[in-house]
Amino acid sequence: MNKVMSTPARQIVDKMLEAFGSKNVDEVVKTFSDDALLIYHGTQIMPAAKFSGKEGARMFFEFNINALEVVFFNANQFVEEGNTVIILGNEHFISKEDSTHLKNSWVQVYTITDGLISKMEEFATSAQPDHYGGNAGGK
Numbered sequence: 001m002n003k004v005m006s007t008p009a010r011q012i013v014d015k016m017l018e019a020f021g022s023k024n025v026d027e028v029v030k031t032f033s034d035d036a037l038l039i040y041h042g043t044q045i046m047p048a049a050k051f052s053g054k055e056g057a058r059m060f061f062e063f064n065i066n067a068l069e070v071v072f073f074n075a076n077q078f079v080e081e082g083n084t085v086i087i088l089g090n091e092h093f094i095s096k097e098d099s100t101h102l103k104n105s106w107v108q109v110y111t112i113t114d115g116l117i118s119k120m121e122e123f124a125t126s127a128q129p130d131h132y133g134g135n136a137g138g139k
Helices: 006-019 025-028 055-068
Strands: 032-040 049-052 068-081 084-097 099-111 116-125
Touching: 006 025, 006 055, 006 068, 006 084, 006 099, 006 116, 025 032, 025 055, 032 055, 032 099, 055 068
Parallel strands: 032 116
Antiparallel strands: 032 049, 068 084, 084 099, 099 116
16 A cells, blocks of 8 residues: 555545455544444345444454455555545455355445545445346447
């Protein structure tokens, strides 16, 4: 992560990602505002969910850290504009409950207000590109 050129909004998101990577839920939660809104739009495997406030952030990240083994979590590309940080990434988790593999590609959109994450919205898919139908152009 290139912190030298980071915007203030990106610095907050980087701090959250670093805490998530080290499985430190308390430090993750500190990056969210008291009235934060987290929306996970769901995938073909994982259901959609919405969480509110610091406790909602705690629930979301505790599930990800405690119920799933991280094979990889890649934040591949960042787009920054004003108080918004967009990340394009992919992940591979294994359920600690039943050993199901969860592979997703995702876009996460973070809104920063007064130095904290006030909204996180994730759009993800578990469909793998090699299973996509062909020729959407109709030829």
